[in-house]
Amino acid sequence: MTPEQQRLVRDGFSKVAPNAGAAASLFYERLFALDPALRPLFKGDMEAQGAKLMATIGVAVDSLDRLHEVVPKLRALGRQHAALGVQDAHYATVAEALLWTLGQGLGTDFTDRAREAWTACYAALSGEMKAGAAGP
Numbered sequence: 001m002t003p004e005q006q007r008l009v010r011d012g013f014s015k016v017a018p019n020a021g022a023a024a025s026l027f028y029e030r031l032f033a034l035d036p037a038l039r040p041l042f043k044g045d046m047e048a049q050g051a052k053l054m055a056t057i058g059v060a061v062d063s064l065d066r067l068h069e070v071v072p073k074l075r076a077l078g079r080q081h082a083a084l085g086v087q088d089a090h091y092a093t094v095a096e097a098l099l100w101t102l103g104q105g106l107g108t109d110f111t112d113r114a115r116e117a118w119t120a121c122y123a124a125l126s127g128e129m130k131a132g133a134a135g136p
């Protein structure tokens with residue numbers, strides 16, 4: 001990711017973070033509309049789940065300029081996801097729901113460049129998670 005993309009992602013996250021609860025519920029609503037088969041994978045409390053998702057994205061956003069430091073955590077998270085039944089193809093559905101939610105939250109601030117920056121950020125995170133799921 002370029003420094004400008006890192007800035008766009010950080011700025012976007014800081015605007016959405018104060019409304020993390022609302023963003024998380026929009027996200028899950030969209031995700032399950034896109035693929036209702038994903039619903040049964042989520043067994044825990046959705047509010048807590050939403051908070052964890054936002055916290056993880058927050059940590060990643062804080063580490064964009066040194067992502068290598070969180071790679072082991074992302075790979076372990078990817079292995080854990082595979083054990084929960086998450087398949088590689090599901091990452092694209094989550095990406096779509098996430099980008100849609102960001103568009104809702106950021107409105108006109110979600111420019112084409114911001115969308116590209118978030119796409120690059122998600123690709124980096126999900127790439128490591130999928131690598132973790134694939135094996136050591």
Ligand code: HEM
Pocket residue numbers: 038041042043044045049052053056057077081084086087090091092094122125126129
């Ligand atoms: C960059 C992408 C993703 C991030 C950062 C992320 C993050 C997380 C985190 C932090 C947790 C909580 C783990 C814990 O409790 O210790 C979690 C759980 C979970 N995630 Fe993800 N996730 C991602 C992608 C996905 C995808 C693509 C799916 C597929 C549907 C998915 C489905 C789940 C499920 C089913 C759980 C467990 C929920 C439960 O226990 O009820 N995640 N995720």
